[in-house]
Amino acid sequence: MRKYPVRVDVFINSKAGRANRLALEEPIREALFRCNIRFHGPETALESQRQIRRVMEKGTDALLICGGDGTLNQCLQPLLEGRDRGLEPPPIGVISAGTANDLAAELGLSRKVDRAARSIIEADYRSVDVLEVAAGNEKxxxxxxxxxxxxxDTARLANRLRAAVSYGGGLFGQLGAFGTSAVGNLARSLASLAFRKMGSHIYELFLLYYLVxxxxxxxxxxxxxxxxxxxxxxxxxxxxxxxxxxxxxxxxxxxxxxxxxxxxxxxxxxxxxxxxxxxxxxxxxxxxxxxxxxxxxxxxxxxxxxxxxxxxxxxxxxxxxxxxxxxxxxxxxxxxxxxxxxxxxxxx
Missing domain, CATH: 2.60.200.40 (Tumour Suppressor Smad4)
Known part of the structure; x- marks a missing residue:
């Protein structure tokens, strides 16, 4: 009989396209009420990777990653580095909460938070190939x-715009396009709304720009x-x-x-x-x-x-x-x- 995980570490990227930590925590707690849940809310990619490394060293039965493909990518780096040191990465559950959620769409994962969370105790897992990308001495x-x-180029522009919307810095912060005035805050809110409404279609718009x-x-x-x-x-x-x-x-x-x-x-x-x-x-x-x-x-x-x-x-x-x-x-x-x-x- 399959041994269900009892310890689940949940990583929530509150800066992902559709992530809201308060809105995510409650349905996750309800779905996994029999599990020992530890929530993590890293603010940066480096912090996320440090926390993943600590979790791997302490041990866990499963990871639940809330965000988009970029959030999963941030967590993937220390997981694979840990495997090189003999630490087997735990199985991963995914809650789609990003601008693009390509892996979740490819695997047919539910968009419902509670159902995606319950997959950790109700569903099986499958192996997904990983691509190593090496440049010089880095991989x-x-x-x-x-x-x-x-x-x-399209991904870079989308990420810069997302950073400007989230932090008031990045591309638009450098250009002074948003600023800190009431008008700037309104512009940032409208840009954020565009990201949330358009989702992954925002990439199509940027792709057309770079094609020209x-x-x-x-x-x-x-x-x-x-x-x-x-x-x-x-x-x-x-x-x-x-x-x-x-x-x-x-x-x-x-x-x-x-x-x-x-x-x-x-x-x-x-x-x-x-x-x-x-x-x-x-x-x-x-x-x-x-x-x-x-x-x-x-x-x-x-x-x-x-x-x-x-x-x-x-x-x-x-x-x-x-x-x-x-x-x-x-x-x-x-x-x-x-x-x-x-x-x-x-x-x-």
């Missing part, structure tokens, strides 16, 4: 999608994967550990996050109108009909910059490297254990 980990070029502003003559990549080796000027380069991202784009409809491989995708179209059409096809869940692209499954790929512009790489919605000459992505399987709902009938 970081992601579980959903990542990439370079336009997708990375992209400087093609500065970008050139060498791609190596096994016996494959080619040069691309594609502004849209992705590594996909699951089929879709942002809730709408589907660059890898046939890939899986549990088979030990990931998908590499690069859109080769150079004319803006055809790029726009190709992105629209991806948004509808179709492969680009009138565009050339590279798409293949692999367990490792290396990207090296040959142009004036270096590589900025994002993963799980977060910028993990900026302006590096080369990155290598490798698949680790088995990866981390994620609780899944025993039935998905209540997913909206």
């Amino acid at each position: 970081k980990y992601i579980v959903t999608n990542g990439g370079a070029g336009l997708p990375a 502003a992209w400087k093609r003559d500065q970008w050139r990549l060498e791609v190596k994967s096994g016996k494959r080796q080619f040069i691309t000027e594609s502004p849209f380069v992705m590594v996909n550990n699951q089929t879709s991202l942002g809730g709408t784009f589907t660059p890898a409809p046939a890939t899986s996050n549990g088979d030990g491989t990931f998908n590499f995708f690069a859109l080769e179209t150079r004319a803006g109108i055809f790029e726009l059409k190709a992105l629209w096809d991806l948004r509808r869940g179709e492969m680009p009909a009138q565009s050339k692209f590279h798409s293949f499954e692999t367990d490792s790929v290396t990207l090296r910059s040959l142009g004036e512009r270096q590589i900025t790489f994002f993963g799980d919605g977060e910028i993990i490297y900026e302006d590096v000459p080369e990155v290598t992505v490798r698949c680790h399987s088995p990866g981390v254990r994620i609780f899944t709902n025993s039935e998905n009938g209540d997913n909206p």
Whole structure:
């Protein structure tokens, strides 16, 4: 008979897109009333990682992470570092409360807080592959999608805007766009409302902006994967550990996050109108009909910059490297254990 966890450590990112600590704690307590629950509310990524390390050293039966893909990514780093030291990461429950919740959508996890929390005691877990992204002597980990070029620029702008909305600093703080006046506070509130209402669709808006502003003559990549080796000027380069991202784009409809491989995708179209059409096809869940692209499954790929512009790489919605000459992505399987709902009938 399965031993249910008795100690659950709950991490709530109150700065995630839809997270509200007070609104989350009560249904979690009710759903897991038989468990020994410890709540954590880290204010920064570094604090989150320090707390995860302490939890792993003390021991726990399960983690419950409340936030989006970025929150999960912050927790993932110390979990995988701990495994390198012989500490097995505990299974993870996920409550979707971020701007983008791609992993939860891919796994069909419930959006209802109480049901997602109960998955820890009612449901089983499955192994999800982890992608290691190395640059120089550093290595970081992601579980959903990542990439370079336009997708990375889009993620960076979205994160800067979110920081400005949350903290009054960052991009708009530096430009004085919001400030501390009543008008500035109103602007910040409206921007925050836009984030909450648009959710992951905010990325589509930023992607269109960068598609127009992209400087093609500065970008050139060498791609190596096994016996494959080619040069691309594609502004849209992705590594996909699951089929879709942002809730709408589907660059890898046939890939899986549990088979030990990931998908590499690069859109080769150079004319803006055809790029726009190709992105629209991806948004509808179709492969680009009138565009050339590279798409293949692999367990490792290396990207090296040959142009004036270096590589900025994002993963799980977060910028993990900026302006590096080369990155290598490798698949680790088995990866981390994620609780899944025993039935998905209540997913909206």
